Amino acid sequence: MTTVTTRTVEYPADGLTMIGHLALPAGAGRRPAVLIGPEGPGLNDFQRRRADALAELGYVALAFDIHGGRWFTDPEEMLARCMPLLADPDRMRNIGHAALEVLRAEPRTDPGRIAAIGYGTGGAIVLELGRDGVDLRAIGTVNALTTGRPGGAARIRCPVWAGVGSEDPIMPPEQRDAFAAEMQAAGVDWRLVVYGGALHAFHHPTVDQTVLPGVGHHPQHAQRAWRDIVGLLAECLPVAE
Template sequence: MVTTRRIEYPVDGTTMVGHLALPGGTDRRPAVLIAHEGPGLTDHQRERADRLAELGYVAFALDYHGGGRFIEDREEMFARVDELLADPDRMRALAGAGLAVLTAEPRADTSRLAAIGYCLGGTMALELARGGADLKAVVGFHPSLTTTRPEDAVNITGKVLVCVGSEDPIIPVEQRLAFEDEMRAAGVDWRMTIHGGALHSFTHPDLDPDPSARPGIGYHRASAERAWRAMLDLFDEVFPTMV
């Protein structure tokens, strides 16, 4: 049976509020860090943690805004996103604080770690890997693929998967190609899946496509399910003793 708990933890004087989900049993299990989308930690990412725990993983959904806050105002949210995209050290610190919470959990096998993220959270997971975190797998769902420090990709130790919508205006072809060059130059074991017909945030079921309200953004069920299966396939590859 899955058990969950709310965890408060400090980052530079700010109290973050994350969500930990534990599988049944008492043994140590592979552990997955989850980084939320730009607006904030929601039930969607908490449910992802719970679902991973049902599959036998220890999972922690971190908070990178503070107080478990959800940013309603779009301008404020985009300003926060731009601020973090311009500061990879800050993203790595925020993700690293969440990783520290995860690895402090006695059920977490610290030799079998992965990080996944959605939108900005996916970028944050990639930056955590670029910073040299000991991760066996990194998965970004519709993340920004840009970084101000592409040379740091040589520090990536695990396997990388990014899942991108073919119609995502936020991740254009040029950005994909630059990411390919970055991964290739660093000798990373990487893969990219392009999901035909999918927009940005295609994994989020609350975002039905509405061009007038959210141009370029919308849920695409088939792609969301395929991307989730691709992640699990990668986990099967890097955690071969998972039962």
């Protein structure tokens, strides 16, 4: 197995001290890098392992924080934090930019070869980075079919891949249609994969917390969605270039 080095990184954003997880691949040279945005409850070990897995593939990976080190187990508390954030593109962009600066500042990062992936709230944040014109090689999101300000998607400069469960009540068919219409009108190279029978947050294993209705793990589709994201990175951000 490839030797991966990890460390915690602290940085300010959204009036909080964010606590991210940086994973570095073996070797000493610069590598392409991936920003990873977590689900609404926050950054936990599952998301940190995503960064480690990408580092094993040869990427510098930063799983960024959105709640100042907190992981919400109470869905009402989580929604009270996330809903105002999701309604404020500037706050989302500020959180994303702060994490991106940390990733770019890492000496192992090739600053011209960065992609961003995200889940739920973290996915909405990386989409806003794209709408803000950030130079990314790819954007991948799961359960984050959020639409932006009118015309904003025209500033997206890379392919966008999005995955969603067919039975996700939080991202219903009309939301899928709105997202697709936004991407298509902006001329984005976009793809949308609908995973049959999957609920919201189907990609995340069950954890010891109260969950909202319409949320549930689908192990098979979770593996497929991860393979699809790794495939997106292999296409748009190959380790050897």
